[in-house]
Amino acid sequence: MKVTVVGSGISGKSLALLSKKLGYEVFVTEREEIDPDTRDLYRKKGILWEEKGHTNKMLDCDSVVLSSGISPKSLPVEMAKNAGVPIQGELDFVFPYLIGKIIGVTGTNGKSTTSALIAHLLSELGYKTALAGNFGFPLADFAKQDLDFIAAEISSFQLHWANRFSCHIAVVTNICPDHLDWHGSFNAYVESKKRIIDLLSSDGYCVYQNKDRELLGTNGCRGAVLRWAPDCSKGKCEEQDEIILHDSEAYLRTGSRDIKLFSYSILPLYGRHNVENAAMAMAAVYYLGCDAERTSHLLSDFKNLPHRCEKVGEKRGITFIDDSKGTNVASSITAITSIPGTKVIILGGKGKGEQYDELAKAVKAHARGAVLLGAEKGAISEALERIGFRNYLLVSSMEEAVYCAFNMACPGDIVLLSPACTSWDMYKNYHERGEDFKRIVKTIVEADSVKNG
Structure with a gap:
């Protein structure tokens, strides 16, 4: 059997190596130049390739396999469709070779942290657990490995192509507009996200937020819905279990029982959104048969992922937090509003087709000032001007941005x-x-004095 893999990034390379291991003839087609180390690896493994564009060579195969992020509007997809060559997404191709129960985590924000929390808890409980996703470890890396569980961060790009991939637990952290440039509309983005629930195994569970219930269409799905509540007064849950977030503690209400998941004080993470992430992770682990009381203390040992509301320094009583993973409006609004304290916020980069009016409102309510850089600094500044917030600066580099913010x-x-x-x-x-x-x-932290921006 001949397989063409589209893309030679991290997931594409992993798919090509798996295909070769399975005994297929493998050809890789890549739009950009392939780095020398990858070319050497392909030579060693007997994998053929083309780079800097896609030619009809890619069509000499029985199946085209798409690496993560390949758009349905891309040239290789159009070529394969026109030639009648079957197309498979990454998830469907890898799924038959995965051993162990899969906990799939998707959502607009928080999926990396929630996946990592689940993997941390299961590993600490002694289970053979893999963590796959936006961590440099694609699902294909774990094919045919003897595992108890796989905690997998799954993107809307991957889910768009999924037809037979299935999880035992599906976690949807939250749904907000994102990747509209790729999907074309918010509705199309939601449809991709919903597939993780549509493809849930018959004995599976889903965990999601109450605010997303209508979007996801979860009626009849076993599992738990998360909501914030001012109190945890007793009350039987008639339809689904509930994750109830009280002022200081998280509970899982199942039937007429309230099971304490954890106290917020043990979480080594910043922000209200990370309480949600931890509660969803604990609910997922509970549905895998793990005792909540035995598990909850393990949260305190979790090491936060880099670039996700990560404290990176302090100088003259000013704290620096790196949330570079905040790549969409909803994520940054969450960081701005959920981390206590007055802020100077650094914003900007390449946009995703979003509007910045809601972001501007969050900045006005929670920030002393803003520093704007990158391609979108003009659009963000216009949004700030519209609501009367003028304490911002436009800069041309990250160094200038950090010094100005300080x-x-x-x-x-x-x-x-x-x-x-x-x-x-x-x-x-x-x-x-x-x-x-x-x-x-x-x-800045190590300097005796700090220059002006």
């Missing part, structure tokens, strides 16, 4: 990098952007 801040304030945009106009990815922010903060 000089705008007062003791007790937070300098928060949460750009509400992708990094692709200035950096390769959000990780590189976050590391640059950290480097500059380290210079």
Whole structure:
């Protein structure tokens, strides 16, 4: 059997290696130049490739397999459709070779942290657990491995192509507009996200937020719905279990029983949104048969993922927080509103086709000032002007942004990098952007005196 893999990024390379391991003839087609190390690996494994564009060579196969992020409007997809060559997404191709129960985590924001929390809890309980997703470890890396559980962060791009992939637990952290440039509309984005529930195994459970119930169409689905509540007064849950977030504790209400999941004081994470992430992770683990009381203390040992509301330094009473993973408006609004304290916020980058009016309202309500950079700084500044917020600066580099933010801040304030945009106009990815922010903060923290922006 001949397989063509579209894309030679992290997931594409993993798919190509798995295909070869399965005994297929493999051809990789890549729009950009393939790096020398990957070319050497392909030569060693007997994998053929083309780069800097797609030709009809890619059609000499029995199946085209799409790596993560390949758009339905892309040239290789159009070529395969026109030639009548079957197309498979990453999830469907890998699924038959995965051993162990799959906990699939999707959503607009929080899916990386929630996946990592689930994997941490299960690993600490002694189970053989893999963590797959936006961590540098694609699902294909874990094919044919003898595992108890796989906690998998799953994107809307991957779910768009899914038809036979199935999870035992489906977690949808939240739904807000995102990737509208890829999907074309919010409705199309939601339809992709919903597939994780539509494809749930017959004995599976779903965990999601009450505010997203109508969007997801979860009627009849076993599992738990999350809501914030001022109290945890007793009351039988008639339809689905409920995750109830009280002022200081999270509970799972199942039938007439309230099971304490954890106290917020043990969480080593910033923000109200991370309470939601932890509660959903605990509910998922509960549905896998784990005792909540035995599990909850393990939350205190969790190490936060880089670039996700991560404290990276302090100087003169001013705290620096790196939320470079805040690549959409909803994520940055969550960071701005859920982290206590007055902020100076660094915003901007390459946009995703979103509007910034709601972001501007959050800035006005919670920030002393804003520093704007990147391709979207003009659009964000216009949104701030429309609501009468004028304490902002336009800058041309991250270094200038951090120094300006530091000089705008007062003791007790937070300098928060949460750009509400992708990094692709200035950096390769959000990780590189976050590391640059950290480097500059380290210079400020270690300096005897700090220059003016």
